[in-house]
Each structure stands twice: as C-alpha cells, then as structure tokens.
Amino acid sequence: MTEASSASGSEPRSIIELELMHRWSTHTYRSMCGIPEEAHYLSQVMPREALKHDFMLDGIFAVTALDIARSSQEPDATKYEHIALEYYNRGSASFRELLTDIPPDIYHLMFIFASAAAVMVLGLPQSTGGNGSGSGGVQTALERIITLADLFHGTLLIVHAGWDKIVDAYVPLRAALSTKVDKPDLLDTSQPVDRNELPFRFASLDLLDDDIRPVLARLDAVNDKVHATPRKGEPELSAAQEEERSAAHDMYRLSIFWLKEGFAEQKMDVVKGYCLSFFILAGQEFAAAAKSSQPLALFILMHWAVQLDKLGEEAWWARTVGRQLVHEVSEFLAVSPLSSMPETRDNVAWARRLVGLPT
Structure with missing residues (x-):
C-alpha cells in the first residue's frame, strides 16, 4: 500500500486506492481492451501481478483516477486529475529506472505500462501538459502526438528485446496477433513464435x-x-x-x-x-x-x-x-x-x- 499524499486532501490514501482498484476491475479496464480476450487478463490477472510491482500498480491507479476525473464534475474532476498525475509521475520514474535492466519476468508488464502511458498522454487535459510532467504548462495536440510517437518507439524496443518473454506471458498477445496473422497455427502455445516469420494479414x-x-x-x-x-x-x-x-x-x-x-x-x-x-x-x-x-x-x-x-x-x-x-x-x-x-x-x-x- 502506498503512502498518503497531499493530492487526496484529508481522505486516507488507503481508501482512495481501494476505490481505484475496484473501479479498475469493474470498469476502467474495458477502455484498454483491444480484443475481448484481453478482458479477463486486464480485470483479474494483471491487478494481482501489479500488487508485486509498484510501477504497474501506479499505472493502474493513474489511468483509473483519470477515468474518474473524465466522468466527474468539479471539484472532483480536478482532484482526481491531480491523483492521476501523482501516480503516473511516480510510476513513470520507476518504469524509466527499470528500462536500464529489465527483469525477464516483467517484460509484459513494461509493455502494458507503456500502453497505460499512451492513455495518459492522450487523456490528460491540456493544462497539465499531457505528458505527466506535472509542470502545469499547456501542450498542443501536436506536441502530445509527438510524445506519443516517442513513447511507441520505446515500446517497440521493449517488444524487440523481450519478445519471447512477452509472447509467452499471461497477457493474451497470441490472441491479439491472431487477428493479423494468416496462419493461426503458428501461434500455438506449444511452440515459440518467431516475430520475423509471421505472415501478417493486411486489411483489404x-x-x-x-x-x-x-x-x-x-x-x-x-x-x-x-x-x-x-x-x-x-x-x-x-x-x-x-x-x-x-x-x-x-x-x-x-x-x-x-x-x-x-x-x-x-x-x-x-x-x-x-x-x-x-x-x-x-x-x-x-x-x-x-x-x-x-x-x-x-x-x-x-x-x-x-x-x-x-x-x-x-x-x-x-x-x-x-x-x-x-x-x-x-x-x-x-x-x-x-x-x-x-x-x-x-x-x-x-x-x-x-x-x-x-x-
């Protein structure tokens, strides 16, 4: 459990985190599901994994707090934006430290945190800068998208470095790949997946x-x-x-x-x-x-x-x-x-x- 912080005012941080985890597991996770097969992992499995890794737990709390902010009126909207930024800044700092030497068993969580970071970059209001810096400056939409492009380049490096670990982790990456691969048998869990040999399907x-x-x-x-x-x-x-x-x-x-x-x-x-x-x-x-x-x-x-x-x-x-x-x-x-x-x-x-x- 994380320490209390001024972002939550007088409300105990433990109560806020219980609220955020409940919201994530019942609602927010849906907004990050690219395919139906990801629902169980994101709502049930990943939260348990995140309890062992603070950076991922911070990522969950950040996205969820922003989700609440986007569906709330003032003063709650601003309150939860601040909470989202606090968790995102802390999670991002831990994430960047891990990039220098990623433990083999968390490549998939690094990949998912990068996806959560994309949500934050796109979803934060312009007055926050939209990049999790908390500087309070106004960032244009184009600047946000450039930040997003840099983020995705970093995500690609993570995928290349930890491909075997990611594809064999709990996250249903093989199911996601099956939507773009002409030969689904190549994604059978009994064999390794060579990303350079996958016959990708183009949309007509x-x-x-x-x-x-x-x-x-x-x-x-x-x-x-x-x-x-x-x-x-x-x-x-x-x-x-x-x-x-x-x-x-x-x-x-x-x-x-x-x-x-x-x-x-x-x-x-x-x-x-x-x-x-x-x-x-x-x-x-x-x-x-x-x-x-x-x-x-x-x-x-x-x-x-x-x-x-x-x-x-x-x-x-x-x-x-x-x-x-x-x-x-x-x-x-x-x-x-x-x-x-x-x-x-x-x-x-x-x-x-x-x-x-x-x-």
Missing part, C-alpha cells in the same frame, strides 16, 4: 467507403507532386538530391499505405484502437518528419487524426485530441506551400468536416 482496401477513396487518392497525388522529378527545363537533381527525393517519396508512400490500412481496420472493427499502431508501422523517419513540422508529414497526420477522433467515440481517453489535432494542423497547412494545391484544400475541408469543425 476494398473495405474503404466510397467517400474516403478520393480523399486517399488525393493524398497520394500530393506526395507525387511534392516529390516529382524535375520537369523539362528545370535544373536536374544531383545524384544525392535524387536519392533523397526518391527516399522521401517512398517513406511518405509507405506512411500513406499504413494510413489506408488504418481506415480499413477501423472499418473491420476487430481490434479497438488499431490506429494507434500507425507510428510504429510508419516508422521513425515519418515521426521525425512530423516532429520537425514537415508539411507533408503533418498533412498525412491530419488524416490519421480523423481515425483518432473516431476512436474517441468509444474510448474516453481519445475523446478530444483528434479534433484538436485536425484544428492545429489545418491552421498550419493554411500558410504552408501545400495550401496552393487543390488536393490539400479539399482534404483539409474533408478532415475538418468529419471532426465537426467549420470548413
């Missing part, structure tokens, strides 16, 4: 609605225009410049492919929150381009924000940030070189309309 782009197909086609067209080879009469590119142009075109084309997959997966509705895998799939180069405010990267990110806004209809922690991101990026694009392209203007209007912003 035939699932895409007719109204989104031209949107995505225009997105491809903008990439082609931005990275087009010089026309006749224009200066030729050097070998290094041509290599850079081709690499950037391919990087953005791959990002757009994963964006399309995200829309198709959202239509299938098999894995809740699948769109959050976009940054892992699109890769570090795309994340770096977004972090440096490259217009095309942000243009693509605006379309992803539409997926995030849709997720917010069923996940309380994603309820507002997608709309905020569309607003911020569309304002940025309005004064960028991309604004001269009709495809950009059409897609900005589409994104703003879908998230309920004036066009």
Whole structure:
C-alpha cells in the first residue's frame, strides 16, 4: 500500500486506492481492451501481478483516477486529475529506472505500462501538459502526438528485446496477433513464435467507403507532386538530391499505405484502437518528419487524426485530441506551400468536416 499524499486532501490514501482498484476491475479496464480476450487478463490477472510491482500498480491507479476525473464534475474532476498525475509521475520514474535492466519476468508488464502511458498522454487535459510532467504548462495536440510517437518507439524496443518473454506471458498477445496473422497455427502455445516469420494479414482496401477513396487518392497525388522529378527545363537533381527525393517519396508512400490500412481496420472493427499502431508501422523517419513540422508529414497526420477522433467515440481517453489535432494542423497547412494545391484544400475541408469543425 502506498503512502498518503497531499493530492487526496484529508481522505486516507488507503481508501482512495481501494476505490481505484475496484473501479479498475469493474470498469476502467474495458477502455484498454483491444480484443475481448484481453478482458479477463486486464480485470483479474494483471491487478494481482501489479500488487508485486509498484510501477504497474501506479499505472493502474493513474489511468483509473483519470477515468474518474473524465466522468466527474468539479471539484472532483480536478482532484482526481491531480491523483492521476501523482501516480503516473511516480510510476513513470520507476518504469524509466527499470528500462536500464529489465527483469525477464516483467517484460509484459513494461509493455502494458507503456500502453497505460499512451492513455495518459492522450487523456490528460491540456493544462497539465499531457505528458505527466506535472509542470502545469499547456501542450498542443501536436506536441502530445509527438510524445506519443516517442513513447511507441520505446515500446517497440521493449517488444524487440523481450519478445519471447512477452509472447509467452499471461497477457493474451497470441490472441491479439491472431487477428493479423494468416496462419493461426503458428501461434500455438506449444511452440515459440518467431516475430520475423509471421505472415501478417493486411486489411483489404476494398473495405474503404466510397467517400474516403478520393480523399486517399488525393493524398497520394500530393506526395507525387511534392516529390516529382524535375520537369523539362528545370535544373536536374544531383545524384544525392535524387536519392533523397526518391527516399522521401517512398517513406511518405509507405506512411500513406499504413494510413489506408488504418481506415480499413477501423472499418473491420476487430481490434479497438488499431490506429494507434500507425507510428510504429510508419516508422521513425515519418515521426521525425512530423516532429520537425514537415508539411507533408503533418498533412498525412491530419488524416490519421480523423481515425483518432473516431476512436474517441468509444474510448474516453481519445475523446478530444483528434479534433484538436485536425484544428492545429489545418491552421498550419493554411500558410504552408501545400495550401496552393487543390488536393490539400479539399482534404483539409474533408478532415475538418468529419471532426465537426467549420470548413
């Protein structure tokens, strides 16, 4: 049991933690279930595991307190936001210490804490900074998403380092993988799972609605225009410049492919929150381009924000940030070189309309 703290006022910390654990096991865990098979683990098994590892217990309490805050009126909303931040800051500090030498038996808990951290980054109000720092500064939606991208990169490193431990732990990762693998027999618990040999299934782009197909086609067209080879009469590119142009075109084309997959997966509705895998799939180069405010990267990110806004209809922690991101990026694009392209203007209007912003 953790020590008392000023965040809870005069209420005993033991009472608050009993409330939080009850809320987690009966309600909050549902918001982190990507597939039905995760429900038993998250509600029953993981809390018992967390009792042995303070960082995971702090993660549970943080997400649950934020859940209560999001469904409460003042002054309880602010009270539970402060409690959420306190637990998250403490859990994050322990989490970072463990990253230097992760015990083999907690790789799966490290993976789950990273998922809880993503919920905190997306769900905290802007006035807290949204990154668990507790600094009180205002963080933009774009800054939150960059923080999220960095977090997912770190999560990927955890998965790569502890793959065998994670896939054989109590967490039903094999069940989650089965939604994206063409040969489920490769996930049989009697044999190891080679992540480099899994035949991943792509969602059929035939699932895409007719109204989104031209949107995505225009997105491809903008990439082609931005990275087009010089026309006749224009200066030729050097070998290094041509290599850079081709690499950037391919990087953005791959990002757009994963964006399309995200829309198709959202239509299938098999894995809740699948769109959050976009940054892992699109890769570090795309994340770096977004972090440096490259217009095309942000243009693509605006379309992803539409997926995030849709997720917010069923996940309380994603309820507002997608709309905020569309607003911020569309304002940025309005004064960028991309604004001269009709495809950009059409897609900005589409994104703003879908998230309920004036066009």
